[in-house]
Amino acid sequence: MTTEHDRPVIGVLALQGDVREHLAALDRAGAAPVTVRRPQELAAVDGLVLPGGESTVISKLAETFGLLEPLRERVRAGMPVYGTCAGMILLADRIADPRSGQQSVGGIDMTVRRNAFGRQNESFEAPLKVAGVEGGPVTGVFIRAPLAEKVGQGVEVLARHEGAVVAVRQGDALATAFHPELTGDHRVHALFTDMVRAKRTAGAL
Ligand SMILES: NC(=O)CC[C@H](N)C(=O)O
Numbered sequence: 001m002t003t004e005h006d007r008p009v010i011g012v013l014a015l016q017g018d019v020r021e022h023l024a025a026l027d028r029a030g031a032a033p034v035t036v037r038r039p040q041e042l043a044a045v046d047g048l049v050l051p052g053g054e055s056t057v058i059s060k061l062a063e064t065f066g067l068l069e070p071l072r073e074r075v076r077a078g079m080p081v082y083g084t085c086a087g088m089i090l091l092a093d094r095i096a097d098p099r100s101g102q103q104s105v106g107g108i109d110m111t112v113r114r115n116a117f118g119r120q121n122e123s124f125e126a127p128l129k130v131a132g133v134e135g136g137p138v139t140g141v142f143i144r145a146p147l148a149e150k151v152g153q154g155v156e157v158l159a160r161h162e163g164a165v166v167a168v169r170q171g172d173a174l175a176t177a178f179h180p181e182l183t184g185d186h187r188v189h190a191l192f193t194d195m196v197r198a199k200r201t202a203g204a205l
Helices: 019-028 039-043 055-064 068-076 086-091 187-204
Strands: 009-013 032-036 047-050 081-084 092-095 108-113 124-128 138-142 147-151 156-161 164-170 173-176
Touching (some): 009 019, 009 187, 032 039, 039 068, 047 086, 047 187, 055 068, 055 086, 081 086, 086 092, 086 108, 086 173, 138 156, 173 187
Parallel strands (some): 009 032, 009 047, 047 081, 092 108
Antiparallel strands (some): 108 147, 124 138, 147 164, 156 164
């Protein structure tokens, strides 16, 4: 799907979490953002953001809304996808400490550990050098954030915090343990929007 001014249509999975902030950041980054709650809406986007929130709740709701399998299928088929925090957990092929019955979408060959940096009241910010993002460090906002404990060979590490892997990319899947949508800095969303644009152009050739 294409809109005027080459704005790729990027969905934000809107079941739970900080959806509004992602819509705003995507708009500033040059995408045409839309909310996704139904399989038909998922089918119509060029790329998708999985927001932060609570991964166990999001995956349960995705199942209830009949979205979990379609999501897996589109990610497997190469739809660009970006997960922040809980969204990063959803994109992990393996979860070190899942809640019983917790499901993931998968897509990135990594093992994540949930709540790896402590509780809500231990939330913090840290400047991060993110590969592919020009113009100085990104402020990483960490809220009960996961980390990638193990990453496969095909996974590119984009950022670390004190040695811990907190941003990764594998093919068309991007994940950050932190929340760029909360900072007013849309450079990571611009990186993702470029990935979506590149994919769409490649598909059109
Ligand atoms: N800010 C967040 O997205 C927190 C993620 C949460 N700890 C989880 O396990 O899903």
